[in-house]
Amino acid sequence: MRIIDADWDDPRVIALLHMHLSRARAETAPGSAHALDLSGLRSPDVRAWTIWEGDALAGTGALKWLTPDHGEIKSMHTAEAMRGRGAGSAMLRHIIATARASGMTRLSLETGSWEYFRPAHALYLKHGFTDCPPFANYTADPNSRFLSLDLRAMDAP
Known part of the structure; x- marks a missing residue:
């Protein structure tokens, strides 16, 4: 990949x-979906990537700068046909490495709390993320789950 x-x-x-x-909005209560659209992903404070297996698009992922030392993972998505092949883990490792190389010390994300999002929760927890309170402009929402990773606690790159 x-x-x-x-x-x-x-x-x-x-x-x-x-x-x-469309899937994130369908699987989340109205007003609780926070995925960036195309214009949000084109913002100068966002860097985004795609992951490919040959000519097949396997997924997307993005990193949004909140402050010089705090980033947010956005638009992590693996194409349904590519799930279970490691694309999500590869993209997440890439985002973590980019955040660390950029001098960030904390990486956070918001995802849904509903059943549909359980595989995403498992992925983030497997990579060391833990539950955290809302960050940036988010507020407490039973439809959201907030996770964070302390990049300082990781081994040197």
């Missing part, structure tokens, strides 16, 4: 992003 900068002009990438947004 290879990870490259996201090409937001590629119709395959746009289609996967739209599917991610």
